[in-house]
Amino acid sequence: xxxxxxxxxxxxxxxxxxxxxxxxxxxxxxxxxxxxxxxxxxxxxxxxxxxxxxxxxxxxxxxxxxxxxxxxxxxxxxxxxxxxxxxxxxxxxxxxxxxxxxxxxxxxxxxxxxxxxxxxxxxxxxxxxxxxxxxxxxxxxxxxxxxxxxxxxxxxxxxxxxxxxxxxxxxxxxxxxxxxxxxxxxxxxxxxxxxxxxxxxxxxxxxxxxxxxxxxxxxxxxxxxxxxxxxxxxxxxxxxxxxxxxxxxxxxxxxxxxxxxxxxxxxxxxxxxxxxxx
Amino acid sequence: xxxxxxxxxxxxxxxxxxxxxxxxxxxxxxxxxxxxxxxxxxxxxxxxxxxxxxxxxxxxxxxxxxxxxxxxxxxxxxxxxxxxxxxxxxxxxxxxxxxxxxxxxxxxxxxxxxxxxxxxxxxxxxxxxxxxxxxxxxxxxxxxxxxxxxxxxxxxxxxxxxxxxxxxxxxxxxxxxxxxxxxxxxxxxxxxxxxxxxxxxxxxxxxxxxxxxxxxxxxxxxxxxxxxxxxxxxxxxxxxxxxxxxxxxxxxxxxxxxxxxxxxxxxxxxxxxxxxxxxxxxxxxxxxxxxxxxxxxxxxxxxxxxxxxx
Numbered sequence: 001x002x003x004x005x006x007x008x009x010x011x012x013x014x015x016x017x018x019x020x021x022x023x024x025x026x027x028x029x030x031x032x033x034x035x036x037x038x039x040x041x042x043x044x045x046x047x048x049x050x051x052x053x054x055x056x057x058x059x060x061x062x063x064x065x066x067x068x069x070x071x072x073x074x075x076x077x078x079x080x081x082x083x084x085x086x087x088x089x090x091x092x093x094x095x096x097x098x099x100x101x102x103x104x105x106x107x108x109x110x111x112x113x114x115x116x117x118x119x120x121x122x123x124x125x126x127x128x129x130x131x132x133x134x135x136x137x138x139x140x141x142x143x144x145x146x147x148x149x150x151x152x153x154x155x156x157x158x159x160x161x162x163x164x165x166x167x168x169x170x171x172x173x174x175x176x177x178x179x180x181x182x183x184x185x186x187x188x189x190x191x192x193x194x195x196x197x198x199x200x201x202x203x204x205x206x207x208x209x210x211x212x213x214x215x216x217x218x219x220x221x222x223x224x225x226x227x228x229x230x231x232x233x234x235x236x237x238x239x240x241x242x243x244x245x246x247x248x249x250x251x252x253x254x255x256x257x258x259x260x261x262x263x264x265x266x267x268x269x270x271x272x273x274x275x276x277x278x
Numbered sequence: 279x280x281x282x283x284x285x286x287x288x289x290x291x292x293x294x295x296x297x298x299x300x301x302x303x304x305x306x307x308x309x310x311x312x313x314x315x316x317x318x319x320x321x322x323x324x325x326x327x328x329x330x331x332x333x334x335x336x337x338x339x340x341x342x343x344x345x346x347x348x349x350x351x352x353x354x355x356x357x358x359x360x361x362x363x364x365x366x367x368x369x370x371x372x373x374x375x376x377x378x379x380x381x382x383x384x385x386x387x388x389x390x391x392x393x394x395x396x397x398x399x400x401x402x403x404x405x406x407x408x409x410x411x412x413x414x415x416x417x418x419x420x421x422x423x424x425x426x427x428x429x430x431x432x433x434x435x436x437x438x439x440x441x442x443x444x445x446x447x448x449x450x451x452x453x454x455x456x457x458x459x460x461x462x463x464x465x466x467x468x469x470x471x472x473x474x475x476x477x478x479x480x481x482x483x484x485x486x487x488x489x490x491x492x493x494x495x496x497x498x499x500x501x502x503x504x505x506x507x508x509x510x511x512x513x514x515x516x517x518x519x520x521x522x523x524x525x526x527x528x529x530x531x532x533x534x535x536x537x538x539x540x541x542x543x544x545x546x547x548x549x550x551x552x553x554x555x556x557x558x559x560x561x562x563x564x565x566x567x568x569x570x571x572x573x574x575x576x577x578x579x580x581x582x583x584x585x586x587x588x
Contacts, residue, residue, distance in 0.1 A: 008393075008394075008395045008396065009396075011390060011393045011394040011395065012394060012395070012396045012397045014390045014394070015390055015391075015394045015397045015398070015400070015401040016397065016401075018387055018390060018391075018401050018404065018405060019400065019401055019404040021459075022404040022405050022407055022408050022463070023404055023407065025408075025416070025419045025420070025423070025459060026407065026411075026419075028419060028422075028423055028430075029415070029419050032422060032428070040427045040428050044433065045427065045428050045429060045430060045433070046430065046433075047430045087313045087314050087317065088314060090310040090311070090313060090314070091310060091311045091313075091314040091315075093310060094306070094307040094308075094310035094311050095311075098303045098304075098306065098307035098310075099300070099303065099304070099307070100303065100304040100305075100306075100307030100308055100311075101304065101308075102308060102311065102315075103307065103311070106311050106314070106315055109315070109318060110314075110318070113318055113322055114513075115512075115513075115516045115566060115570055116322055116563075116566070117519070117520045117538075117539060117542075117562050117563060117565075117566050118520065118539075119520060119522060119538070119539030119540075119542040119543055119559070119562060120326065120329065120542060120559035120560070120562045120563040120566075121321070121322065121325050121326070121329075121559070122542060122543055122546050122547055122559075123329060123332070123542065123545070123546030123547070123552060123555045123556050123559050124325035124326070124328040124329045124332065124556070124559070125321075125325055126546060126547055127328070127332070127339075127552060128325060128328065143317075143320075143321060144321050146317060146321075147317050147318055147320075147321035147322060148321075150314055150317065150318060154314060204409075204410050207412065208410075208411075208412045208413055210412075210413060210414050210522070210523045210526075211522045211523070211539065211543065214543075214547075215543060215546075215547045225412070226412050226413070226414040226415075226523075229414050229415070229418070230414060230526070230527060240427065240428070242422055242427075242428050245418055245422075246418065246419075246422070249412075249415040249418060249419070252412055252415065253411055253412070253415060256407070256410035256411055256412075257407060257410075259410065260403060260406045260407055260410050261403060264399065264402060264403040264406060265399075267406055267410075268402060268406070268467060271409075271464070271467050271468075272467055272468065272470070272471035
């Protein structure tokens with residue numbers, strides 16, 4: 001017993017080291033975001049700020065480049081996630097429940113697209129989007145985001161859907177429920193967690209995307225936060241933009257942290273469900 | 279796309295005997311899959327074909343009238359240009375080093391997450407934060423930590439005024455560190471899923487037979503996890519091969535730190551050199567096909583699990 005406890009204690013110590021590894025860079029980000037932008041002139045930067053200031057956050061939220069990017073990011077990521085989840089839900093339902101020709105082909109195609117180098121598409125898409133008049137628009141980013149989110153959504157959801165005891169639907173109908181009632185009262189509650197988990201993973205993907213965001217936009221009409229961050233120059237050209245970039249980074253990291261804190265179990269299940277059959 | 283023939287299809291049942299019900303199921307299945315299929319074709323297959331066509335022309339957006347058919351000349355231009363090979367080398371170094379480190383580190387993390395009792399959900403929550411963080415943000419965090427005017431690394435390691443972004447190897451070190459920090463969680467979760475699948479009885483049996491911990495790991499755990507390891511490796515390798523965000527943010531490709539994705543972006547979007555840019559795009563796509571082919575045929579990675587075939 002005693003040795004068991006000692007062994008389990010060691011695993012906790014290793015676990016703490018992993019936590020430090022995962023969170024230390026975040027601490028550095030937060031620390032930088034509270035520094036006075038002028039501190040870097042001294043030449044001997046410290047880890048923590050000498051004085052903690054809110055100025056960077058004020059500057060960032062007063063900058064229309066950032067606020068419009070934040071609106072674009074939220075809007076584009078939410079719409080692309082919604083469309084991807086709905087489209088993938090139909091496909092995943094068919095994959096999990098039906099036999100039809102082309103099912104294997106669809107799954108293989110999804111796999112191929114998951115491995116696809118997006119950079120190989122920026123040229124043709126850039127050209128096509130200009131001709132179609134959707135370059136530098138929300139829809140111009142939503143369409144490719146939807147596409148590249150589909151493979152992950154289809155796998156994750158079909159893996160979840162396969163575990164649903166579909167017979168219960170018939171059982172409910174035998175017990176006198178209508179088809180719609182059986183679907184709504186029995187199947188929807190069983191399927192909802194899988195759909196929701198898929199939505200979180202898809203949202204992360206859209207929130208994170210950078211290459212297409214800088215290739216298919218040119219102004220703050222559709223530029224998302226990652227793209228805007230790469231063009232950030234700060235309040236004036238004489239100031240270093242470092243602290244502002246970090247303040248903006250903290251702002252876009254907050255939704256990620258909140259989602260992870262609330263839905264840790266689901267995200268874990270979703271990440272592994274699609275990849276290795278559990 | 280080359281992956282469609284990974285598996286030989288089982289013989290089809292005789293088609294003539296399809297019942298009404300089966301026929302209706304087929305039609306509904308196809309209808310439900312159609313939207314996903316069409317979107318994927320429209321955004322990937324069609325532009326790829328378009329890129330193949332464009333790559334046969336000399337074509338700049340700034341000079342549309344000067345467009346002319348040049349056959350495969352763009353390909354020979356790209357492949358004889360040292361820039362392509364430098365970028366190829368950079369991409370290869372980043373991919374090999376980061377995937378190798380991540381595999382070892384990811385395995386260690388997976389093992390800890392598997393064994394840990396107290397603090398289990400805390401560690402599992404913490405590790406998801408790098409996974410979810412925006413790559414551009416990760417790039418900035420690591421860049422500012424190593425940069426001379428803002429970073430603490432030089433003070434802590436006593437490196438004085440060593441400029442990490444002043445030459446190729448040290449800039450690549452920082453790029454790879456950011457890449458490793460951000461993506462090890464993903465690989466470790468895939469490996470954890472594989473680790474959970476190894477039956478505990480095998481471990482017990484080996485222990486009873488007097489196997490040491492190292493022998494149990496090498497002879498029992500690893501062979502039983504082979505499928506999960508190969509899938510994790512394939513995914514991460516192809517993901518690392520596409521690296522763009524980290525070098526773009528940290529160095530803008532200076533000191534030979536440009537990657538292949540970066541080259542495709544620069545040719546197509548910055549220089550609007552559609553002909554040569556499309557040739558780079560097609561070549562980049564072909565490298566990915568080759569890597570996937572090596573994994574599937576060479577290492578016999580079983581993708582049926584990933585695809586979700588029954």
